[in-house]
Amino acid sequence: MKTYHLEFEQNLPIPLAEAWDFFSSPLNLATITPKEMKFKVTSNYTKDTKMYAGMIITYHVSPVFGIKMNWMTEITHVKEHDYFVDNQVFGPYALWHHQHHFIEIPGGVKMHDILDYAIPYSVLGRIANKVLVGKEVKKIFSYRTKAIDELFGKYKG
Template identity: 75%
Template sequence: MKTYSLKFKQNIPISLDEAWDFFSSPLNLAKITPADMRFVVTSDYTADTKMYAGMIITYKISPLPGIKMNWMTEITHVVAKQYFVDEQRFGPYALWHHQHHFKEIPRGVEMTDILHYAIPYSIIGRLANKVFVGKKLKEVFDYRVKAIEGLFGRM
């Protein structure tokens, strides 16, 4: 199984407390995901729900027009105001391990996403990653940069 890695950094002009409050709320993920993916959190959480180790989050997502999928992740690690990790338990990937790191910097927060993922189906999965999946993931993270700038401003 071939594993792929992506790393993204973004500086955000908000306090560490504000960053943690926003990104540790599962419902806010939909606010920074492209609308064409029809991303919906289906877990029964409220806007006040904060993540914790062991938390299961379920979603519906449409990675391609006309294709709808269920996805389940577990928050496996949380160190408040430093990092959290979500791992897929059910969904489209053979492996999904996504780290979210937060570091206070002058005038804001540096947020770093580190993603390790693998596609099932051996050579077909490698081809799918080259043709579509890798590009789509980059598009999603590029969109997030713009969405976060729209919500919090730009440094």
């Protein structure tokens, strides 16, 4: 199985606690996901639900061609105000391991995402990643950067 590794960084002009509160709530993920993906959390969590290791989150998502899929992730590690990790339990990927790191910097917080993923179907999966999936994943994170800047403003350093 071929795995792909991506890293993304973004600085935000908000306190670490505010960044943590927003990004550690699964319900806020839809806010920073492209609308055409029709992303919806189906787990029964509220805005007040605190993230914890072992937390299972279910979603409906339409990642390509409007095809609706179920997706389930587990939060496997949490160190409050530092990082959390989500792993796909089942869904569109053969592997999805996403680390979310938060680092306090002067005037804000640096978010550092580390993503390792794989596509099923061996050679066909590699072709699909090259032609479509890899570009879509990068497009999602690019959209997130813009959406986060709109929500919190641009970091001026």
